[in-house]
Amino acid sequence: MPQYCLRLTDPDATRVALVGGKAANLAHLLRHGLTVPPAFVVTTEVYQRFVGNLSADLQAAVQGGPISPVRGAEIRQGLIHAPIVPELINTIMAAEATLRAEIDNAALYAIRSSATTEDSESASFAGQHATYYYGARGSLLEMVRNCWASLFTDSAIHYRETHGVSHGAARMAVIVQVMINAEVSGVSFSADPATGKRESIVTESSWGMGAALVDGRVTPDHFVCDRKSGTVLSRRIADKRVMVPGRPVPPGEPRLAVVANADRRRATLEDDQIKTITELVLSAETAFDAPQDVEWALLDGTIYLLQARPITTILADDLAPPPPGKWVIFKPLVENFTEPLTPLAEDIFGRDLPPGLALFQGRAYLSLDKVKRLSPVRLSDVQATQICYLGEVKDLSALRLSPLKLIAGVIGLLLFATSYGVFLGRTRDLPDDALESFRQRVRAVRADDALGPRESLWTLTGCNAPFLAPIGWLPLAVNLGAVRYFFWLALLKIFLKRWAPDLPNEASAFLCAGGAGLKSVEMGHGIRDLAHAARNDQEVLGWFKYASIGDIWETTKHADPDKEFVKAFNAYVAEHGHRAMREFEIAVPRWREDPTAIFAMIKNYLLSADEPPRVEAQARARRQRLRQRLQRSVSHHFGEKHLGIRWRLLMHCVNRAKYFTKLRENSRYYHIMVNEVVRLKILDLERELLERQQLRCAGDAFYLRMGELMELQRGDLVWRDVEQRIRERRLTWIRQSKQTPPRTLGFDLSADTRIDQTPEALLRGFGASPGRYRGCAKVIRDPASDGPLEPGEILVAPYTDPAWTPLFLTARGAVVEVGSYLSHAGTVAREYAMPCVVDVARACEIITSGMMIEIDGEAGTVEIIEERAP
Amino acid sequence: MIVKLVVIVAAFLVSMHLVIALYSLLDLDWRKPAHRAIIKTKILLAACLFIAVGIISHDHRPYFAAGIGFFVTTHLLHYWGLRISVMAIRWWRRKKMLVQKP
Numbered sequence: 001m002p003q004y005c006l007r008l009t010d011p012d013a014t015r016v017a018l019v020g021g022k023a024a025n026l027a028h029l030l031r032h033g034l035t036v037p038p039a040f041v042v043t044t045e046v047y048q049r050f051v052g053n054l055s056a057d058l059q060a061a062v063q064g065g066p067i068s069p070v071r072g073a074e075i076r077q078g079l080i081h082a083p084i085v086p087e088l089i090n091t092i093m094a095a096e097a098t099l100r101a102e103i104d105n106a107a108l109y110a111i112r113s114s115a116t117t118e119d120s121e122s123a124s125f126a127g128q129h130a131t132y133y134y135g136a137r138g139s140l141l142e143m144v145r146n147c148w149a150s151l152f153t154d155s156a157i158h159y160r161e162t163h164g165v166s167h168g169a170a171r172m173a174v175i176v177q178v179m180i181n182a183e184v185s186g187v188s189f190s191a192d193p194a195t196g197k198r199e200s201i202v203t204e205s206s207w208g209m210g211a212a213l214v215d216g217r218v219t220p221d222h223f224v225c226d227r228k229s230g231t232v233l234s235r236r237i238a239d240k241r242v243m244v245p246g247r248p249v250p251p252g253e254p255r256l257a258v259v260a261n262a263d264r265r266r267a268t269l270e271d272d273q274i275k276t277i278t279e280l281v282l283s284a285e286t287a288f289d290a291p292q293d294v295e296w297a298l299l300d301g302t303i304y305l306l307q308a309r310p311i312t313t314i315l316a317d318d319l320a321p322p323p324p325g326k327w328v329i330f331k332p333l334v335e336n337f338t339e340p341l342t343p344l345a346e347d348i349f350g351r352d353l354p355p356g357l358a359l360f361q362g363r364a365y366l367s368l369d370k371v372k373r374l375s376p377v378r379l380s381d382v383q384a385t386q387i388c389y390l391g392e393v394k395d396l397s398a399l400r401l402s403p404l405k406l407i408a409g410v411i412g413l414l415l416f417a418t419s420y421g422v423f424l425g426r427t428r429d430l431p432d433d434a435l436e437s438f439r440q441r442v443r444a445v446r447a448d449d450a451l452g453p454r455e456s457l458w459t460l461t462g463c464n465a466p467f468l469a470p471i472g473w474l475p476l477a478v479n480l481g482a483v484r485y486f487f488w489l490a491l492l493k494i495f496l497k498r499w500a501p502d503l504p505n506e507a508s509a510f511l512c513a514g515g516a517g518l519k520s521v522e523m524g525h526g527i528r529d530l531a532h533a534a535r536n537d538q539e540v541l542g543w544f545k546y547a548s549i550g551d552i553w554e555t556t557k558h559a560d561p562d563k564e565f566v567k568a569f570n571a572y573v574a575e576h577g578h579r580a581m582r583e584f585e586i587a588v589p590r591w592r593e594d595p596t597a598i599f600a601m602i603k604n605y606l607l608s609a610d611e612p613p614r615v616e617a618q619a620r621a622r623r624q625r626l627r628q629r630l631q632r633s634v635s636h637h638f639g640e641k642h643l644g645i646r647w648r649l650l651m652h653c654v655n656r657a658k659y660f661t662k663l664r665e666n667s668r669y670y671h672i673m674v675n676e677v678v679r680l681k682i683l684d685l686e687r688e689l690l691e692r693q694q695l696r697c698a699g700d701a702f703y704l705r706m707g708e709l710m711e712l713q714r715g716d717l718v719w720r721d722v723e724q725r726i727r728e729r730r731l732t733w734i735r736q737s738k739q740t741p742p743r744t745l746g747f748d749l750s751a752d753t754r755i756d757q758t759p760e761a762l763l764r765g766f767g768a769s770p771g772r773y774r775g776c777a778k779v780i781r782d783p784a785s786d787g788p789l790e791p792g793e794i795l796v797a798p799y800t801d802p803a804w805t806p807l808f809l810t811a812r813g814a815v816v817e818v819g820s821y822l823s824h825a826g827t828v829a830r831e832y833a834m835p836c837v838v839d840v841a842r843a844c845e846i847i848t849s850g851m852m853i854e855i856d857g858e859a860g861t862v863e864i865i866e867e868r869a870p
Numbered sequence: 871m872i873v874k875l876v877v878i879v880a881a882f883l884v885s886m887h888l889v890i891a892l893y894s895l896l897d898l899d900w901r902k903p904a905h906r907a908i909i910k911t912k913i914l915l916a917a918c919l920f921i922a923v924g925i926i927s928h929d930h931r932p933y934f935a936a937g938i939g940f941f942v943t944t945h946l947l948h949y950w951g952l953r954i955s956v957m958a959i960r961w962w963r964r965k966k967m968l969v970q971k972p
Contacts, residue, residue: 419944421944431904
């Protein structure tokens with residue numbers, strides 16, 4: 001007797017061959033007393049009988065060997081248009097009627113694919129097959145057909161072929177499940193999917209239904225709970241900009257809705273709800289006797305389990321293979337690539353990278369092979385990596401000079417110096433506002449509709465600048481030219497060692513800090529001034545005390561524009577609004593579009609300190625004392641009292657190093673305006689494509705390549721062609737963003753190279769700003785949501801960019817996972833004379849808030865003194 | 871020979887600084903007093919140096935001219951070199967992409 005439709009309570013509903021992996025798992029959960037929405041399953045026998053009625057040609061294709069994309073499309077069309085025999089139709093509709101009769105309001109369903117090959121331990125097939133929400137009785141059959149057809153999407157075919165699953169073995173059942181109008185949805189893992197750790201239960205949740213979360217359209221809240229006690233060990237409340245509301249959406253209205261400002265940074269789950277979810281996930285794990293990845297939905301206080309499957313983790317073989325050769329992550333850019341670039345950003349910025357640089361998994365890598373080929377000394381892989389990544393070699397005597405390459409190198413250097421001498425000379429003594437004219441240039445390019453995103457990038461980076469282009473058109477070139485900083489600093493160190501050996505090692509870094517005109521510091525001062533303006537106005541102070549960040553933004557928008565705070569805020573946004581967190585990524589909104597980060601910084605400042613600590617004054621005094629000490633040391637040398645040559649030379653090196661550090665930081669400030677223009681041009685194009693229904697969802701453009709966007713604009717591609725690509729690329733991006741990028745590709749390094757960090761009491765990195773300080777650590781992953789940072793605490797962060805500068809006003813030290821001496825964290829920390837250690841791998845994981853740590857900015861070490869501050 | 875070489879190098883350097891000083895007219899804003907002071911200093915100093923070196927190396931005029939010529943060549947090399955290298959990188963990337971992604 002054929003079994004065409006089964007309820008999940010049916011004894012046979014756990015047979016994978018009959019109901020598919022997903023339905024079998026749900027039936028299993030139900031059997032263990034867990035709450036699952038009522039559902040019936042259209043079994044694989046229906047699918048097989050339906051396929052049996054197809055033409056012989058299609059049947060052979062479905063059962064046969066490799067399927068090309070064209071053949072896949074033909075099969076899909078065949079499955080969508082072939083007739084279903086009346087007997088099957090009647091059975092399905094009768095099952096639906098029975099289910100509907102059981103539940104008063106059940107007129108709408110979630111229709112989910114449940115293939116026999118999916119949700120197994122070897123392959124999850126996550127996101128490969130179709131799911132439809134809010135299906136009504138009238139559209140049920142059409143959706144069931146679409147689920148069958150989704151067995152032959154390009155990605156599902158590719159997935160089966162790469163995982164060695166025969167096409168003929170795959171059969172599709174369909175779950176017809178009562179729709180849960182979720183208030184909050186999420187995914188929980190009974191083991192950390194990234195690390196495999198069994199002690200933690202990880203939960204990610206967002207508002208509304210789970211589609212936005214699993215598609216990667218929203219960054220979810222992230223909770224880590226202790227397996228035994230269920231207590232929340234860490235929480236990250238994300239900025240949830242969009243949601244898929246838990247209600248049917250009228251035709252023509254976009255499925256994705258904007259989250260109300262008040263809810264964006266509000267936690268989606270209370271502690272007791274997290275605890276309940278943790279218990280449910282553990283029950284699911286017990287039911288299957290293996291770590292589980294569980295999708296759930298919260299409605300009226302009840303948590304429904306929608307899906308459970310074994311954790312297949314983030315498998316390395318899901319990601320593209322690395323390029324051939326040996327590569328090391330490109331240090332100067334690493335702090336800008338803490339998350340991978342989206343495909344569009346990668347396409348736009350990666351296309352013209354010089355040979356030797358390449359993007360892999362959205363991150364920039366430097367070719368060691370090319371470095372070794374160009375180097376005048378013979379280098380091993382480890383030595384080349386030490387130079388590229390650490391900027392040092394442990395044993396200089398071990399290096400062997402290559403005379404031929406040395407001669408070629410000197411000639412090359414001379415050629416460079418002579419041919420680029422004019423440009424180097426032009427950037428030698430620029431006033432602080434010399435690049436200000438770039439703003440007009442940016443405005444002109446923005447207003448020029450003839451220039452697309454790529455052309456705008458090309459024009460603004462100066463790659464096709466005319467012969468007599470002013471320096472204000474070339475901030476990128478200025479930025480590259482400012483690397484001369486290294487030369488002056490190295491020279492200063494040599495002189496100090498020779499003429500003032502009694503000075504501490506960190507003297508050079510202290511002497512080279514300070515000085516007006518650093519844009520990042522000015523931005524920090526701007527936030528401080530805004531906080532003062534807010535403090536002086538009781539009404540504004542009330543906003544920050546009692547309202548959420550989103551509400552403050554709304555209130556400011558509608559407030560009296562002549563109010564002192566509002567005026568100052570608008571001026572701040574007008575000047576610095578092109579900046580953002582992760583500002584190299586064009587998919588990230590700029591402060592001008594979304595200034596909530598600015599409000600969060602002001603709030604952090606207001607909450608953390610009534611009066612700013614006078615760090616800058618202290619730093620100035622310290623530098624002054626050091627200069628006096630240096631002058632005394634140098635004055636003992638022969639002839640110095642009368643001629644002062646050594647002192648002049650030292651001061652020249654100091655001034656040059658200071659100037660080029662400032663030039664590098666400031667030119668980046670202007671250069672980053674380019675990314676805003678490129679972003680706005682992309683948004684213009686995306687808006688046009690959305691209006692023409694060529695794209696369906698805002699933000700999707702960033703998951704296409706520039707050529708594909710152009711083809712969509714010309715009509716050579718349509719939405720159906722790119723829909724699956726966007727989805728796959730989003731999921732790939734999520735997988736990549738959850739992985740720590742490998743620091744080397746194509747070879748392994750021994751542990752003594754300091755590239756890999758082990759969780760010991762002494763963490764090692766690079767000293768970016770000298771000094772020692774012992775204090776309480778505060779881990780901040782997002783300055784907009786993880787504050788406040790109390791005065792005297794040590795900031796521990798995954799990376800820093802200008803959005804973090806205000807935190808340096810209250811911090812007494814900083815530990816950053818990525819970066820180098822010239823990174824933002826180092827530059828600002830030196831300005832404030834606070835110790836800073838950068839490139840401390842996994843610092844945010846190993847150090848937790850409240851730990852007592854001691855940082856040594858000279859040695860580049862972080863020592864964990866006590867697990868908890870006394 | 872050494873004198874001739876010194877003249878070539880000096881002519882190269884001072885003509886470079888004169889051009890850098892002239893570029894400051896383009897790079898900086900004459901209306902701003904701070905910028906104006908920098909422009910004036912740069913041009914005056916570079917022009918004086920250029921004239922002085924020109925006068926001193928009067929007896930070696932062809933080598934003085936060679937130094938200037940060498941500077942002009944390298945400056946053009948900088949501009950065209952940059953453009954050509956950018957074009958070459960684009961060509962190389964495109965070629966590579968064609969190979970990898972047919």
